[in-house]
Amino acid sequence: MSAENHSATLSAHPDEFPAFDNQDRHTDATIEDDLETPRASFYSEVAEGELSLDEDYFSSPPPSRNAMTTPSELLSHKAAAITSSNNAPQTHSRATVAVSLPEGVYAQQQDAMSGSGSVTTAPSFSDSMSIRSTAPTLKSLGDADVESMLGEILSETESRFCASSIQESIEESVEDEDTDDEIDEEILTDEEQLARWRAKKKHFFILSEAGKPVYSRYGSETIISSYIGVLQAIISFFTDTSDTLQSFQSGSHLFVVISSGPLYLVAISCTGETPAQLRLQLDSLYQQILSTLTLSQLTKAFSGRFNFDLRRLLGGTEVFLDGLVDSILRGSPAILLSALECITLRKTHRTQINQLLLTHRTSTLLYGLIITDSRLVSVIRPKRHSLHPPDLQLLFSMLFTASTFRDGNEHWTPLCMPRFNSKGFLHAYIHFFTADSAIVLISADKDAFFELREMAEKVVAGLQETGLRERIGEGVKRPKPVDIMPGTVIRHWVYKSRGNVQFISSSWEGVERKRTMVVYQRLHAVVHGRGRVKVAFETAGSGASQGVGDGGDNGGKRSLGQDGMAWVGNGWEVYAVAKRGTKREAMVRGVQGIVKWVKEREERVFVIGGATF
Amino acid sequence: MSSEGAPKPSSSVKLVLLGEAAVGKSSLVLRFVNNDFQENKEPTIGAAFLTQKCNLPTRTIKFEIWDTAGQERFASLAPMYYRNAQSALVVYDITKPTTLLKAKHWVAELQRQASPGIVIALVGNKLDLAGPPDASSPGEEEEEDRRAISTSEAKAYAEEEGLLFYETSAKSGENVQAVFEAIANAIPESTLKPKTVGTRQGMGQEQPVRVDFDAERGAKEGCAC
Ligand SMILES: Nc1nc2c(ncn2[C@@H]2O[C@H](COP(=O)(O)OP(=O)(O)O)[C@@H](O)[C@H]2O)c(=O)[nH]1
Ligand SMILES: [Mg+2]
Numbered sequence: 001m002s003a004e005n006h007s008a009t010l011s012a013h014p015d016e017f018p019a020f021d022n023q024d025r026h027t028d029a030t031i032e033d034d035l036e037t038p039r040a041s042f043y044s045e046v047a048e049g050e051l052s053l054d055e056d057y058f059s060s061p062p063p064s065r066n067a068m069t070t071p072s073e074l075l076s077h078k079a080a081a082i083t084s085s086n087n088a089p090q091t092h093s094r095a096t097v098a099v100s101l102p103e104g105v106y107a108q109q110q111d112a113m114s115g116s117g118s119v120t121t122a123p124s125f126s127d128s129m130s131i132r133s134t135a136p137t138l139k140s141l142g143d144a145d146v147e148s149m150l151g152e153i154l155s156e157t158e159s160r161f162c163a164s165s166i167q168e169s170i171e172e173s174v175e176d177e178d179t180d181d182e183i184d185e186e187i188l189t190d191e192e193q194l195a196r197w198r199a200k201k202k203h204f205f206i207l208s209e210a211g212k213p214v215y216s217r218y219g220s221e222t223i224i225s226s227y228i229g230v231l232q233a234i235i236s237f238f239t240d241t242s243d244t245l246q247s248f249q250s251g252s253h254l255f256v257v258i259s260s261g262p263l264y265l266v267a268i269s270c271t272g273e274t275p276a277q278l279r280l281q282l283d284s285l286y287q288q289i290l291s292t293l294t295l296s297q298l299t300k301a302f303s304g305r306f307n308f309d310l311r312r313l314l315g316g317t318e319v320f321l322d323g324l325v326d327s328i329l330r331g332s333p334a335i336l337l338s339a340l341e342c343i344t345l346r347k348t349h350r351t352q353i354n355q356l357l358l359t360h361r362t363s364t365l366l367y368g369l370i371i372t373d374s375r376l377v378s379v380i381r382p383k384r385h386s387l388h389p390p391d392l393q394l395l396f397s398m399l400f401t402a403s404t405f406r407d408g409n410e411h412w413t414p415l416c417m418p419r420f421n422s423k424g425f426l427h428a429y430i431h432f433f434t435a436d437s438a439i440v441l442i443s444a445d446k447d448a449f450f451e452l453r454e455m456a457e458k459v460v461a462g463l464q465e466t467g468l469r470e471r472i473g474e475g476v477k478r479p480k481p482v483d484i485m486p487g488t489v490i491r492h493w494v495y496k497s498r499g500n501v502q503f504i505s506s507s508w509e510g511v512e513r514k515r516t517m518v519v520y521q522r523l524h525a526v527v528h529g530r531g532r533v534k535v536a537f538e539t540a541g542s543g544a545s546q547g548v549g550d551g552g553d554n555g556g557k558r559s560l561g562q563d564g565m566a567w568v569g570n571g572w573e574v575y576a577v578a579k580r581g582t583k584r585e586a587m588v589r590g591v592q593g594i595v596k597w598v599k600e601r602e603e604r605v606f607v608i609g610g611a612t613f
Numbered sequence: 614m615s616s617e618g619a620p621k622p623s624s625s626v627k628l629v630l631l632g633e634a635a636v637g638k639s640s641l642v643l644r645f646v647n648n649d650f651q652e653n654k655e656p657t658i659g660a661a662f663l664t665q666k667c668n669l670p671t672r673t674i675k676f677e678i679w680d681t682a683g684q685e686r687f688a689s690l691a692p693m694y695y696r697n698a699q700s701a702l703v704v705y706d707i708t709k710p711t712t713l714l715k716a717k718h719w720v721a722e723l724q725r726q727a728s729p730g731i732v733i734a735l736v737g738n739k740l741d742l743a744g745p746p747d748a749s750s751p752g753e754e755e756e757e758d759r760r761a762i763s764t765s766e767a768k769a770y771a772e773e774e775g776l777l778f779y780e781t782s783a784k785s786g787e788n789v790q791a792v793f794e795a796i797a798n799a800i801p802e803s804t805l806k807p808k809t810v811g812t813r814q815g816m817g818q819e820q821p822v823r824v825d826f827d828a829e830r831g832a833k834e835g836c837a838c
Contacts, residue, residue, distance in 0.1 A: 293686065315634060315684035316656030404655045413659020414690055428659075446693050449662070 202269040204285060204325055207232055208302065209262055214310045215285075215318065217325040235264050247275040254278065260286045261295060262302040263310075272518065274525045277336065281328050284335055284393070287418050288324055291394050292317040295422040323401025331517025334374075336524055337496045337573075339503040340389050340396070342376045343475035347603045353378040353468055354611035360458040361613060364445040366426065368455075370463075372437040373476050374400040376502075379610040387610065388419035389501040395428075399438055405430050410456075412449045415442070429453060433460045437472060478507040481590070484597045489583075490590035491562065492516050493576035495598045497606055504598060504605045511577075515561060520575045523566035527573065537584065538564035567591050572598075623673040624805040628796065629695045631723070632704035633715040634683035637738040640783035641704065642680045645793055650784050657682040660694050667797045672805075674797040683715075692726060699804060700732040700796045705767075707737040707780060708759040713767060720774055732799045734777035734792055737767050741782040 205224070206215040211232030216224045235257055247256040252270045256278040259265075265282040273281075290298065293313060301308050328335055345353075357368040357380045367387055370377040374396045381387050394417070398405070405411050414425040429441040429452040439459060441452040463469040481490040484506075492511045496503040519538050526536040562577040565587050574594055578587050598605060630638040639657050643649050646665045660681040667674045679694040681687065695701060703719045705712035716735060723733055744758025764780060771778035777795050781788040 297686075313684075313686045315686065316658060316682060319655050398658075402655055404658050407661075410662040411659060412662060415659075446690075453662070 201271050202267065202329060204282070205231060205264075205266040205268075206285065206289070206321075207264050207266070208308065208310060209236075209264065210306045210308075211236075212307060212309055214263060214289075214314070215321050217322060231266055232264070235259075235266075247278075256282065258282045258286070261298055263289070263298075273521055274529075276528070277521060277525065280338065281335060284324055284328075284390075284397075285321060287390060287394055288317075288320055288397070289314065290418040290422055291391075291398070291416045292320070294416040294425060295418070296424070319402040319404060320398050324397050327397065327401055331514050331521075333494050333503060333505055333517070333520065334393055334396075336517070336521055337494065337503050338389070339496050339501050340376055340392055341374065341505060342502055342605065342607050343372055343472065344477075344479075344504075344601075344605050345377065345471060345475045349468060349471045349475075350378060350604075350607070351611075352466065353463070353472075354380055356459050356462040356466075356468070358611055358613055360455045360462070362448070362451045362455050364443045364448040364451060365441055365455070366444055367440075367442040368459075369395075369440045369442075370437065370459075370472070371396060371399060371440060372434075372472055375476070376607055377437070377472055377475070379607060381610055381612055383612045385420070388417070391417035391419045394418075395440065399430065399432075399440070405438070406432050406435070408432055410453060414446070417442075429456060431456055431460075433463075434469070434473075436476070437469075478505055480507045480509065481594075485590060485593045488590045488593060489578040489586045490576045490594065491578055493574060493591070493594050494520065495572060495574045495594060497572050497598075497602070499571050500606045500608060502606045512561075516577050519562055519564035519577050520566075523564050523575050527566045527568050534568045536566045537587075538566075563587065565591055567595070569595065574598075621668070621671065621673050623675060625675045625677055626700055626797065626800055626805070627677045627679070627698045628700045628702065629679040629698040630681060630702045630704060631691065631695065631716075631719040632683055632702075632736075633706070633709075633712045636683065636704045636706040636709070636712050637783045638683065638702070638704050639680050641702065641736070641738060641781065641789055641792075642678055644783045644786055644789045646678075648786070650786075656684070659687075659690075665793075667793055669794075669797055674800070676793065676797075691722075695723060695727050698727060698731060699800055700734070701727070702734050702736050702792065702796070703776075704736045704738050705762070706739050707762050707767075708739055708742050710761050713737075713762050713770075717770070720776065724774075730801065730804055732777070732796055733774075734779060734796055735767065735771045735774075736778075736792055737762060737764070737780040738783060740780045740787055741784045743780075 204215075204217055205213070205228060207213055207228050211229055213224060213228045216228075246258075247254060249255070254267075254269050254273070254275065256267045256269070256275050257264060258279055260283070263286065265286055267278040267282050269278055293301075297313070298310075301310060301313055333339075334341060353370060357370070357378060361368065361380065365380075366382065366385065368380045369392075370379075376392065376396075379387060395415070400406075409431070411428075411430040413428055413430065415428045416422065416425050420426070424444075425446075426442050426444055427446050427448065429443075429449060430438060432438045433456075439456045441456055443452060463472070481488050481493060490506075492506050492508070494503050494505045523536050523538050527533055561580050563580055563582050564575065564577045565584075566573065566575045572595070574591055576587065576591050576594065578590065602608065630642065632638055634656060639654055639661070640650060642661075642663055643651065643654075646663050657680060660679050663678045663680065665676050665678065667676060679698070681691060681694050701719075701723055703716045703723070705716040720733060720735070723731060743760035767780075768778050777792070777799060779788050779792045779795070781792060783789060
């Protein structure tokens with residue numbers, strides 16, 4: 001799911017689906033040889049578009065009502081408690097006072113800063129966002145200028161900066177979520193289950209327009225059904241007033257809703273992500289459903305049967321939604337950056353693998369892929385058909401987050417690749433030829449199995465004979481920052497090549513993944529935010545990332561324990577973390593080193609174009 | 614005990630497994646092919662393709678097995694998997710009455726749409742969940758009898774439709790070999806063609822053909838697969 005694609009999806013009308021050989025750039029970020037140039041400028045256009053969505057917050061509600069217990073209050077309960085038990089002064093602290101539902105719906109909140117986070121139908125800008133937008137816009141500067149600017153920043157005095165209450169709940173979520181999934185839910189009482197369910201920092205719901213539950217990662221049917229009902233009521237209230245509800249804040253919880261086809265997808269999160277970031281995550285869940293059903297089947301299921309229970313049709317594929325949600329919760333650079341990860345291979349080896357696929361290609365083959373450890377090794381495609389990274393991301397997720405396909409057997413399954421064609425199925429031959437490596441051969445012909453099976457056999461034998469299988473195994477290893485820059489302060493980094501819609505990450509070994517991903521997520525929000533800043537720092541304890549020029553650090557806060565930096569260049573962006581308190585000079589040097597290192601081996605770390613036939 | 618000795622005539626038989634989700638189709642195949650059982654198998658998506666040899670006294674049958682998903686969504690895709698099948702296992706779960714109903718639908722569909730000579734076996738799985746065989750004398754067994762479909766009911770239906778009939782447990786392995794052997798024996802000699810489209814020679818390294826089944830498997834009749 002690229003950001004590009006995401007925004008296109010949001011705006012697309014149900015039946016305006018791009019034909020694959022007649023693409024609209026805005027819709028399809030593709031792996032193609034000829035795509036480098038327009039990417040950067042096009043990106044910022046989209047970023048702007050996204051922001052207009054981001055900032056559809058809602059201003060203050062009418063005067064207060066009597067308190068009533070409703071889901072949003074329940075959900076915010078814990079977070080509110082955390083806020084109030086924290087004695088540090090907080091300019092932004094918010095606590096939900098009441099949410100009531102009788103006629104119409106609104107959340108009423110105390111908010112020291114502004115009306116941000118409350119719900120009415122009148123859109124206004126959120127103050128918490130405007131902090132970011134005050135960051136000077138550096139978009140007119142070229143890379144060289146940015147570099148020279150970095151010198152200035154480094155000597156700048158740091159002003160104080162406020163943390164929002166969301167910060168505290170992020171700490172909680174980062175700390176507790178790894179531990180609480182072990183217990184078998186069935187042995188718990190209803191109350192215990194409910195308590196555990198409420199304690200989750202993030203929820204995803206999918207429901208039909210009629211309010212029928214379609215999917216929820218957590219909670220039994222009885223727990224979720226009442227919540228689903230309320231969500232549906234809230235959403236349809238806004239729909240009825242022809243005002244589309246996109247997001248609202250309640251206490252420290254952000255609610256984000258997307259309406260896709262006949263479904264509503266809802267994220268409720270107190271992890272500090274922006275509405276745009278959450279929408280990307282929701283969209284990936286929606287795309288997963290499409291890949292199971294196709295848009296045509298999904299639409300048909302509800303036509304004339306408003307009350308249809310979609311779970312009947314999804315049967316068995318919940319594991320893929322679960323897998324996707326789990327990887328989002330764990331922190332997925334692929335979803336955050338809307339990009340694919342590849343394994344590192346010498347160009348000659350990658351070419352040899354491509355060649356193997358090309359040589360044994362059968363007439364009905366559409367796409368041929370070798371994938372290992374959720375990363376792309378090699379891909380071949382027809383010249384006139386692009387391959388869309390979001391489609392591949394779905395495929396990777398299905399292959400690697402569930403065990404269904406990973407049994408060493410051969411599989412033949414219908415699969416919709418929504419960006420390729422959301423209305424029809426393709427058919428995929430899937431075979432894991434090692435525990436971690438799969439060959440996937442995709443055809444539009446449902447009878448192609450035996451033909452593709454023979455091709456797979458030859459390709460796998462070829463990989464074996466030529467020793468390429470070992471090369472693939474070696475390429476899986478991600479470099480540690482110190483491997484490429486001895487003595488560097490950088491602990492972890494990710495680099496995205498926008499033109500290739502791919503990223504490379506350093507080793508996660510010894511890195512606190514969730515915390516690091518939260519730093520990246522904040523930095524990402526800043527550099528993709530309204531100011532379109534090109535350099536941003538996240539200072540441990542600041543609780544918010546700042547664009548260059550904001551400066552600032554409010555020391556003493558609980559923090560993610562690491563400093564972070566993002567740098568956006570022409571066609572690429574890089575995010576890195578270092579130990580808390582690292583000098584900015586050192587961090588900048590490290591990041592420059594990464595950029596240089598990647599640029600010197602782009603053909604190894606990225607699949608440039610892929611082989612075509 | 615199979616691969617050595619004089620080459621016996623060998624032929625491939627396409628077999629498809631059909632039946633409602635979670636009745637144990639994949640588990641039956643896993644038991645037959647790998648002699649293994651998994652307590653919590655993830656549901657099949659689309660279909661899995663597996664092969665397994667079965668040695669009969671006079672010939673070797675190589676099963677090419679389509680293990681299909683049973684979900685509602687899958688129904689419209691099923692013909693793709695059963696179209697050229699020479700044999701089918703239609704599976705239900707003896708503890709769930711609705712699954713026999715679904716099985717009957719599949720049988721009817723196969724009789725209507727599949728190749729005319731198709732050999733169909735009706736298989737009631739999860740036999741391990743049933744109480745002791747002489748359920749007529751309830752006694753004081755601690756194990757709960759979860760059987761919901763009687764053997765006689767299913768058997769009568771199978772006879773009426775001319776189907777092979779077995780009750781199996783993928784979990785214990787009971788009768789699993791027997792079903793496949795019965796199918797292998799029931800395939801008319803005349804419909805057997807020597808080796809085939811789906812045959813794959815180079816699979817050896819990842820998927821050794823498993824020819825070394827032995828007695829401990831408990832397959833009395835010994836499919837000798
Ligand atoms: N007790 C018992 N459980 C079984 C048996 N066969 C399958 N199962 C279980 O039933 C569930 C569904 O099995 P699966 O093979 O995936 O069913 P399929 O959807 O028909 O392929 C799994 O949890 C299996 O472990 C059996 O013979 N006895
Ligand atoms: Mg199955």
